[in-house]
Amino acid sequence: MGLLTVLLLVGLFVYVVEDVPAFGDYNSPANKYIKLFSIEADGLVASLDAGVVPAEIKNEIERIGFNKENNYPTLEEGEYVIERNSGVFAVDSGEGWDVLINEGEIYFNEPIKYYFIKEENGKLTVYRYNWPVRVIEKTEEETATMNSITSGLADYRGYDTMFEETVIFSGAVSVILLLRRRGRL
Amino acid sequence: MNPKVYKRDIIIETTAKVMVPLILVFGMYVMVGTESTGGGFQGGCILAGGFILHVTAFGTEKGRGLMPESWNTFFTSFGLYLYNGAGQLGIIFSLGAAQFLNYSAVWPVANLVGIATARGYLVAFMVSVGIGVTVMAAFVSQYFDLAWKEEEERGERE
Numbered sequence: 001m002g003l004l005t006v007l008l009l010v011g012l013f014v015y016v017v018e019d020v021p022a023f024g025d026y027n028s029p030a031n032k033y034i035k036l037f038s039i040e041a042d043g044l045v046a047s048l049d050a051g052v053v054p055a056e057i058k059n060e061i062e063r064i065g066f067n068k069e070n071n072y073p074t075l076e077e078g079e080y081v082i083e084r085n086s087g088v089f090a091v092d093s094g095e096g097w098d099v100l101i102n103e104g105e106i107y108f109n110e111p112i113k114y115y116f117i118k119e120e121n122g123k124l125t126v127y128r129y130n131w132p133v134r135v136i137e138k139t140e141e142e143t144a145t146m147n148s149i150t151s152g153l154a155d156y157r158g159y160d161t162m163f164e165e166t167v168i169f170s171g172a173v174s175v176i177l178l179l180r181r182r183g184r185l
Numbered sequence: 186m187n188p189k190v191y192k193r194d195i196i197i198e199t200t201a202k203v204m205v206p207l208i209l210v211f212g213m214y215v216m217v218g219t220e221s222t223g224g225g226f227q228g229g230c231i232l233a234g235g236f237i238l239h240v241t242a243f244g245t246e247k248g249r250g251l252m253p254e255s256w257n258t259f260f261t262s263f264g265l266y267l268y269n270g271a272g273q274l275g276i277i278f279s280l281g282a283a284q285f286l287n288y289s290a291v292w293p294v295a296n297l298v299g300i301a302t303a304r305g306y307l308v309a310f311m312v313s314v315g316i317g318v319t320v321m322a323a324f325v326s327q328y329f330d331l332a333w334k335e336e337e338e339r340g341e342r343e
Contacts, residue, residue: 106282107289142289144305150219154312155304158286162268164226165316169265172323179330 033116033127036064041124048097048117048124051082057117057126066128073101073114081111095119108142201242205251208235216317219309225316232317233324245332254329257322264319271311 037060044054058075066072073079081100096118100111112134116127135148135156143151154161209232215221216228240248272286279290288304295303 106279107287107292143308144302145219145308146305147219150224150308153224154308155288158272158288158312161225161312161316162272162286165265165268165319168323169261169319172261172326175327175330180333 031130031132033129036061036126036128038123038125041119041122044124045119048082053080053082053099057124061126073103075099085116197242201238205235205239208238216313217310219305225313226320229317229320230324232321236325237328240328240332245329252325257326260318260322261326264315264317264322267311267315267318271307271315
């Protein structure tokens with residue numbers, strides 16, 4: 001029975017590890033992007049080169065959930081910028097376009113990288129940039145901190161750190177309530 | 186006080202006397218600043234380790250002199266207030282436009298004063314020190330509560 005459990009766990013481990021990207025790979029999906037969908041490329045490349053997201057891609061993005069009801073910025077005309085991007089996915093030998101969207105923040109009111117559209121074998125594949133891309137590329141400009149770990153811990157995720165501190169505080173208070181004897185020292 | 190419980194040892198006491206200031210300085214170095222290793226939690230743990238070493242060498246009553254209970258209670262909540270205050274600065278400086286903990290609102294003030302890295306300093310000093318002070322005071326207070334209990338039980342037994 002124990003041997004069977006160990007074998008099952010080893011099988012599960014191998015099954016999981018197969019999907020984990022190589023350690024330190026900057027362009028690995030988990031670190032860099034999430035693949036959303038693929039679409040036939042005929043006739044859409046010229047539109048992308050002209051700086052306009054085709055209606056097919058826009059409708060598909062909104063259909064899979066990146067729409068206004070879920071509080072995602074939509075790809076309306078004039079609210080996004082398309083930039084030619086080459087060399088980002090050097091591993092996949094791909095070239096493509098970055099779709100930059102202005103999310104309307106009060107400070108740093110600039111378009112940030114949102115979608116990446118890659119052309120490959122007559123197909124267009126749409127990716128969604130992950131949050132670490134923003135941390136890696138814009139942390140020094142936005143937070144005036146050289147260390148992206150510090151800015152991630154205390155700046156972008158300030159609530160997390162604040163309530164971690166609150167947990168420690170409540171731990172101390174609980175120990176005081178349970179164990180402290182009055183009248184000594 | 187039972188003399189068996191606290192036996193003075195000159196080697197341990199001298200070592201503690203030499204090491205405690207160094208540990209505290211190292212804890213400060215880890216705690217403050219954005220480009221160092223560690224941060225508030227680790228720095229606070231090292232500071233608490235310095236105080237605990239002092240107490241283990243000198244005994245609870247004498248060792249309490251370095252960190253009195255009134256200070257300790259003050260520090261436990263002071264760190265949390267410091268962090269929350271840093272968060273409220275965003276609301277105050279932007280006159281209500283920015284959210285809680287949105288340090289970007291410090292930028293106009295930074296431009297006024299002429300310090301470009303004011304936001305970085307805010308995170309480095311107020312936030313990190315806030316975390317570190319709370320963690321240090323919490324650990325020291327927990328250690329003292331446990332040590333007192335031990336001592337009390339021993340006193341009852343003998």
